[in-house]
Amino acid sequence: MSSEPPHLRGLDPAQREAATWAIDGRPPAPAPPLLILAGAGTGKTRTLAHRVAHLLVQGADPGRMLLLTFTRRAAEELIRRVERLCFEVLGAEAGSARESLWAGTFHAVAARLLRRFAERLGLPPGFTILDRSDAADLLDLVREEEGLARIDRRFPKKDTCLAIASLVLASGRSLEEVLRRQFPWCAEWQDELKALFRAYARAKAAQGVLDYDDLLLALERALAEPALAAEIGGLFDHVLVDEYQDTNPLQGRILARLKPDGRGVTVVGDDAQAIYGFRAATVRNILDFPKAFTTPVEILKLERNYRSTQPILEAANAVIGLAREGFPKRLWSARASSSKPRLVALEDDQAQVDHVVRSVLEAREQGLRLADQAVLFRTAHHSAALEVELVRRGIPFVKYGGLKFLEAAHVKDVLAILKLAENPADRVAGMRVLQLLPGIGPGTARRLLEAVAEAGRGLATLAGLRPPTAARLLWGELAALLIELEGATIWAGQIERVRRFYDPLLPDLHDDPAPRLADLDQLAAVAARFSDRRRFLTELALDPPSAASDEAGVPLRDEDCLTLSTIHSAKGLEWKAVYVLNCVDGCIPSDMATGMVEEVEEERRVLYVAMTRAKDRLELLVPERFYTFGQPKFGDRHVRAARSRFLPDRILDRFERVSAHRARGSDPGAADGPRFDLRAALEAVWD
DNA sequence: TTTGTTACCCTTTTT
DNA sequence: GGGTAACAAA
Numbered sequence: 001m002s003s004e005p006p007h008l009r010g011l012d013p014a015q016r017e018a019a020t021w022a023i024d025g026r027p028p029a030p031a032p033p034l035l036i037l038a039g040a041g042t043g044k045t046r047t048l049a050h051r052v053a054h055l056l057v058q059g060a061d062p063g064r065m066l067l068l069t070f071t072r073r074a075a076e077e078l079i080r081r082v083e084r085l086c087f088e089v090l091g092a093e094a095g096s097a098r099e100s101l102w103a104g105t106f107h108a109v110a111a112r113l114l115r116r117f118a119e120r121l122g123l124p125p126g127f128t129i130l131d132r133s134d135a136a137d138l139l140d141l142v143r144e145e146e147g148l149a150r151i152d153r154r155f156p157k158k159d160t161c162l163a164i165a166s167l168v169l170a171s172g173r174s175l176e177e178v179l180r181r182q183f184p185w186c187a188e189w190q191d192e193l194k195a196l197f198r199a200y201a202r203a204k205a206a207q208g209v210l211d212y213d214d215l216l217l218a219l220e221r222a223l224a225e226p227a228l229a230a231e232i233g234g235l236f237d238h239v240l241v242d243e244y245q246d247t248n249p250l251q252g253r254i255l256a257r258l259k260p261d262g263r264g265v266t267v268v269g270d271d272a273q274a275i276y277g278f279r280a281a282t283v284r285n286i287l288d289f290p291k292a293f294t295t296p297v298e299i300l301k302l303e304r305n306y307r308s309t310q311p312i313l314e315a316a317n318a319v320i321g322l323a324r325e326g327f328p329k330r331l332w333s334a335r336a337s338s339s340k341p342r343l344v345a346l347e348d349d350q351a352q353v354d355h356v357v358r359s360v361l362e363a364r365e366q367g368l369r370l371a372d373q374a375v376l377f378r379t380a381h382h383s384a385a386l387e388v389e390l391v392r393r394g395i396p397f398v399k400y401g402g403l404k405f406l407e408a409a410h411v412k413d414v415l416a417i418l419k420l421a422e423n424p425a426d427r428v429a430g431m432r433v434l435q436l437l438p439g440i441g442p443g444t445a446r447r448l449l450e451a452v453a454e455a456g457r458g459l460a461t462l463a464g465l466r467p468p469t470a471a472r473l474l475w476g477e478l479a480a481l482l483i484e485l486e487g488a489t490i491w492a493g494q495i496e497r498v499r500r501f502y503d504p505l506l507p508d509l510h511d512d513p514a515p516r517l518a519d520l521d522q523l524a525a526v527a528a529r530f531s532d533r534r535r536f537l538t539e540l541a542l543d544p545p546s547a548a549s550d551e552a553g554v555p556l557r558d559e560d561c562l563t564l565s566t567i568h569s570a571k572g573l574e575w576k577a578v579y580v581l582n583c584v585d586g587c588i589p590s591d592m593a594t595g596m597v598e599e600v601e602e603e604r605r606v607l608y609v610a611m612t613r614a615k616d617r618l619e620l621l622v623p624e625r626f627y628t629f630g631q632p633k634f635g636d637r638h639v640r641a642a643r644s645r646f647l648p649d650r651i652l653d654r655f656e657r658v659s660a661h662r663a664r665g666s667d668p669g670a671a672d673g674p675r676f677d678l679r680a681a682l683e684a685v686w687d
Numbered sequence: 688t689t690t691g692t693t694a695c696c697c698t699t700t701t702t
Numbered sequence: 703g704g705g706t707a708a709c710a711a712a
Contacts, residue, residue: 215702278700691712
């Protein structure tokens, strides 16, 4: 071939091999199963995008192609790239890959398939989806109804119960085994838990609701039926899965049942970046991939890193090189650089904040936009102090991970009203909505909802019910709203309609209504992007927007702003400069995850993922003292921290070591001498 | 039965 | 600091 077609231009030989392997014919027949082992920064997404584009250019039908990605965001990115590549080759006729491609997370695709086959699967087509806290609330309701609430000894909390149920389903292990291995302190409740989970499943079926696990489980069960499996699997010629190392056994089984012979299946992954074990993801899915299908599997590797400089890679390789299990890949980069990543020792966490802010601003002076920089951390609250400082200094930022905007009470209230209108049987939504009114608590709410369920006439029943006196005033209004929404066919304006009822209630429900109203504005803006209510509710449950609107205000889309992200949410992304907070034992690894060897190993990979996000500059921050809010009522609130165990002395030659102890910068002279902890003293006033 | 108060426990990562 | 559970009061 004299010249490369445009959609393959710029790929190196290994990437090109992966992008085009066994794609023959017009339209191309499904290729035998392909496993692409691709290290961090080796152009994994890019290669996948080129493979998809190549399939399309060769005439594959986009409507029969399934792309499974880890997040909605990743799906968007992939589609964007595919479209651009196709456009270069096909021009205007490239057309509408976006509309016809099946792309999204396992959960989102499962929801879509389940809706399509709902009737034949015995699911109500209008089923609503419970997000995690909805699911926990329902679990609590059920627990009370089952009489498991009043037990003399302490029963596991609802979130714990949900986590246990989830792990059992996702991992395929028995309840007994999950309890023994992960929740030994709950083992005594095994029988009660089993009863609770059964009742929970019954309740979900009765109400026409599915939680996250149900989406996967229902699809997997449907695929166990050979006729349905053939029909559903037959919808797709090509199935491509990104981040395969972070799928769980249930997801693995879905893939295997969708395409038992493996033809047309391509998966991409990196065992060194597996960081979702806590969600029952297992690298076994990658390791066992070659055995999963009836057709022999091809394995290709990508080992050349295009992202980071060689010194950054050497440091990251050193960290992952100390892992228990060997990861045979060794990344290399052609991007030489004289500067090693920096390991910065700091006095305490406040000094860390000061240092990061200063470094970010300095880097900006040198021409790095804020958008080219990111601060990464193990848990969402690690960035709290930094956020305060950024707000104070007027530095714009977006934060990914941690508390979702959807978990804010007022947002959940508005959504619950819409959910109830969509599915009057949804108890969680119903309980929430009715308790908005004064004088209605759990008891009354339940009674009213039971009356609605018994009458079987939908929400119209509400109008005839008699609420307690205190609720009388608003009752008619609420009933009218719900009845109107239940019958509404036009989506536009529904949020505004809800807000006419809800906004006036806000000041009574919360003492800080202003920022909450702003959140609702934002919710309305999101809602406007959807064509109907069902879509809106489904998508929102599966892909919650990650707004931190109560902080600095949502940055304008084009504004140059700094990224703050949990390491988990930073997966697959990259920045020119990356700062990793709290590289100390107790944070990385999290002290919640130091029990079992596998957990610690996963934490090591978390640090590896963080480090390999950096292209040009990388700083690992090691504050030596921590200011903790805390348990010991009196006594020292400063906790000493040790450098992360993943950064032992013998690999420190990979770093430039910096000691950024205060002294200079702050008032010289005042830094020495006896210390008095004014901050703790001021806080102690309220003790 | 609701609402307010207090004591106590736990504190992660996400679809 | 934040959520939850148990208890007290309206």
